[in-house]
C-alpha cells in the first residue's frame with residue numbers, strides 16, 4: 001500500500017513544499033487532460049524544475065513502488081495524461097527553458113514544458129520556424145508533442161513531431177538517465193529516439209529535447225475553394241496529388257462545421273458551400289507560383305463555385321482562423337460532441353464520407369467533418385446532448401462504427417491524438433494479439449516494473465518477467481489477477 | 487547448446503531447392519555459415535526461425551548482400567536466411583502515394599515499378615541493387631536525404647518475424663498514424679539484430695518534373711563550410727548538397743529539383759550564393775551526368791577502408807581539416823565525400839599498415855565523439871575490425887539498447903556480436 005505521508009515527505013525533501021501539491025481541492029485541477037470524460041484525482045502532484053529533480057522523483061517512485069504519470073500542458077485528447085489514483089503526477093510546467101538555439105546547425109534544445117509556439121517565436125528573427133503545428137500550439141508542450149507524436153495542418157509536407165526530434169534526454173522509469181541521438185544524425189545503435197516519440201508517456205520522461213528547425217519558405221500562397229459537396233472537394237484533392245503537387249496543407253470542412261464556425265469566429269466563408277478546401281503551397285517563389293495556378297485550375301475542374309486567394313497575411317490568417325477554431329465552435333451547434341481521430345487512405349475519402357452520412361442518418365445524430373484531407377486524417381465530430389436519455393451512449397457507439405468503417409478501408413484508429421486511455425479498447429481491431437505483445441516487449445525493456453503511465457495504450461497490460469536473472473516477487477497487479485506474466 | 491538440426495529439417499519447411507550448403511562467398515567477415523535458406527513466405531520465415539532458435543543456431547538475415555560487411559565480425563554464424571524470394575510488390579496505391587513491398591524487393595526494381603505512375607521511393611543509397619529490407623536494416627541513405635529524410639522518415643508500416651517465430655506488424659498503410667509503438671523506427675538501423683524484416687510499407691513522393699545542378703570549386707575547408715552554410719540558410723530547397731574533397735580542395739554540388747521555371751530560378755540563386763565562395767556555375771546536362779557519376783560512389787575501393795563521420799553541418803570545415811591533418815600524420819591521403827547539408831562525411835583510406843590505420847581511426851574518432859558526433863568503420867578488413875570497434879561509443883544508452891535486444895532476441899541468435907557494444 002502507498003504510504004502517502006512518507007512519499008509526500010520524501011518529495012518535499014527534494015522539491016520543497018512549493019513543489020508538491022497534496023490537498024485534494026488543488027489536486028482536482030489535474031484530474032483530467034483535454035478529454036474531460038475521464039477523471040481521476042492523483043494521490044499527489046509534483047512540479048520538478050530540473051532534470052535532476054525529475055530523476056530523484058522517479059527514483060522515489062521506484063523505491064516506494066508508486067506508479068507515475070507525466071503531464072505537460074494537459075491538452076491531450078486521448079486521456080494520455082490521466083492520473084493514476086494511487087500514483088504521482090509529474091507536471092512539467094516548471095521546466096520551460098529554451099536551453100540552446102543553434103542556427104548554423106538548425107537545432108533548438110528545449111526543456112519539455114516549453115510551449116510549442118515559443119520555439120518558432122524564438123527563431124523567427126533568424127528566418128526559421130518549428131514545423132509541427134498542432135492547433136493547440138499556443139498552449140501544448142513540446143514534451144506532450146513528443147509523447148503523442150503530434151501533427152498539425154502542415155504535416156502533409158513537413159512531417160510530424162517524429163521527423164523533427166533528433167535528440168532526447170530521458171529519465172527512464174527506473175530513474176536512470178540516458179541520452180539518445182543528439183544534434184548529429186545517424187547515431188550508432190538502435191533508433192530509440194524514433195521509438196520514444198509517440199510512446200505516449202509510457203517509456204520514461206523526456207527532460208531535454210533537441211528539435212530540428214526549418215527555414216521559412218520564400219513564398220506562401222493560400223486559397224480557399226468552395227464546393228457543392230465533399231465529393232467534389234475530395235475529387236480536387238485527388239487531382240492535386242495526381243498532378244505531383246505536395247501542398248504544405250490541404251484542409252477540408254463540411255457544411256455542418258462551416259455553419260459552426262460562422263456562428264463562432266465568423267470567418268465569412270462562401271455561402272451555401274457543401275464543403276470548402278483550404279490549400280496552402282509554400283517554397284521557392286517560382287515553384288509556388290507555377291503550382292498554385294495548377295491547384296486553382298484543378299479546383300475549377302472539380303466544380304468549385306468560388307475560389308478566394310489570400311492577398312496578404314491577414315487574409316490568410318482569416319482563412320485559417322475558421323479551420324483552427326472548428327472544434328471549439330461545435331459548442332454553438334450542440335451541447336456535447338465526441339471527437340474522432342481516425343485516418344483513411346486518401347482515395348477512400350468519398351466512399352467513407354458517404355457511408356458516414358448513412359450511419360449518421362441511421363443513428364439520428366449529426367456528424368460534422370473537419371479534416372486534414374491531404375493525409376486522410378478525419379476528425380469526425382459526433383454531436384449529441386448528454387441531457388437526452390441514452391444519447392451519449394449512442395454517440396459513442398456511432399463513433400465506434402465510424403472507426404470500424406475507417407479500419408475496413410485500411411486506416412488507423414488515430415492519426416495524431418494518440419491511443420491513451422480512450423482508444424485502447426479499439427487497438428485489437430487494428431492489431432493482433434502478437435502485434436500488441438511485441439510492442440510491449442519494448443515497454444518491458446524500458447519499464448519492466450510497469451510504473452510509468454500504466455494502463456494506457458494497450459488494452460491488456462502484460463507484466464514483463466525479468467530477462468535475464470531471477471524473478472521478483474509477484475507484482476500487485478498480477479496478484480490481483482489483472483494481468484498475465486509475459 | 488544443441489545442434490542436432492540438419493539441412494533436411496529446413497528443406498521440409500522451404501522445399502529442397504531452397505536450401506543449400508554455404509560456400510566461401512557466403513562468409514561474413516571470414517566466418518563461414520553452414521547453410522543458406524531461402525524461405526518463400528512470411529510463414530516460412532517464421533518456421534525457419536523457430537527451427538533455428540530452438541536449436542540455438544545463429545542466423546544472419548541477408549538481402550542482396552551489399553551490406554554484409556557492415557558491423558563487427560559475427561560472434562557466430564550457422565544459417566544465412568536470404569530474403570531473395572520475398573520479392574513481391576504487394577500493393578502500389580498510386581492515389582495514396584503508398585506502396586507495400588516484401589523485404590526482398592530490390593530498390594531499383596521497386597523504383598521502376600513506381601516510375602510508371604511518376605512516383606518514387608525517395609531513397610537513393612549508392613547500392614540500387616540493395617533490397618528494401620536490407621536498406622531499412624542498415625539504414626542506407628543517399629544524397630537526397632537532405633530533402634526527404636532517411637528510411638525512418640519514409641517507412642510507415644513494417645512486418646517482422648522475431649527470433650522465436652512470432653510474426654508482428656506495426657504502423658499501417660496510412661501516412662499519418664500514431665496507434666501503438668513505432669516499431670518501424672526501432673527496426674530501422676537495427677542491422678537484423680531484433681528480428682527479420684519481411685514486409686515494409688512506404689510513403690512515396692512524386693518524381694520531380696525537372697532538375698539541375700550547380701557546382702562550385704572550393705579552395706579550402708573554410709570556404710567549403712561557408713558555401714554549405716550559405717545554401718542551408720537561404721530560401722532555396724535543394725534536393726542534395728554533395729561534396730567531393732581531396733588534398734585540401736574540392737567541389738560542392740547542389741541538386742535542384744522541381745518544376746522547370748522553379749529549377750531555373752533556384753539554380754541562378756544557388757550560383758549567386760556559391761559564387762561568393764569559389765568559382766560556381768550551372769552545369770549542362772552532360773556535365774551533370776558526369777559530375778554525379780563522379781560524386782555518388784563511396785570514396786573507397788572494395789577492399790579499402792571506409793569511414794562514415796556523422797556530425798553537424800557547421801562542423802564541416804573542422805571535419806575536413808582534422809581528417810586530412812590526422813590521417814596525413816599517419817601517411818594517408820584521404821579521399822573524402824559527403825552529404826554536406828546533413829553533416830555526413832565519408833572518408834576512404836588506402837595503404838598504410840594496420841598499426842597506423844588503427845591509430846589514425848582511433849584518434850579521429852576521439853575528436854569526432856568529443857564534438858557530439860560519431861565515426862563508424864563502414865568498410866574494413868575483418869582483422870582491422872577486430873582491433874578497432876566498428877561503431878564507436880553509444881554513450882549512456884548502451885545498457886538500454888541491450889535490454890531492448892534481450893526482450894526481442896533473448897537467445898542472441900540474430901546477427902550476434904555485429905552491432906553496437908557487441909549486441
Ligand SMILES: Cc1cc2nc3c(=O)[nH]c(=O)nc-3n(C[C@H](O)[C@H](O)[C@H](O)COP(=O)(O)OP(=O)(O)OC[C@H]3O[C@@H](n4cnc5c(N)ncnc54)[C@H](O)[C@@H]3O)c2cc1C
Pocket residue numbers: 033034069070071072073074075076077079080081092112133134135136139140141142143144145146147148149150151152153200201202204205206207327416417453
Ligand atoms: C483545441 C485542441 C486542439 C488540438 N489540436 C491538435 C492538432 O492539431 N494536432 C495534434 O496532434 N494534437 C492536437 N491536440 C491534442 C494535444 O494538444 C496534443 O496531443 C499535445 O501534444 C499534448 O501536449 P500537452 O503538453 O498538453 O500534453 P499532455 O496532455 O499533458 O500529455 C500528453 C501525453 O504526453 C505525456 N507527456 C507529457 N510530457 C511528457 C514528457 N516530458 N515526457 C514523456 N511524456 C510526457 C503524458 O504522460 C501524456 O501521455 C489538440 C488539443 C486541443 C485541446
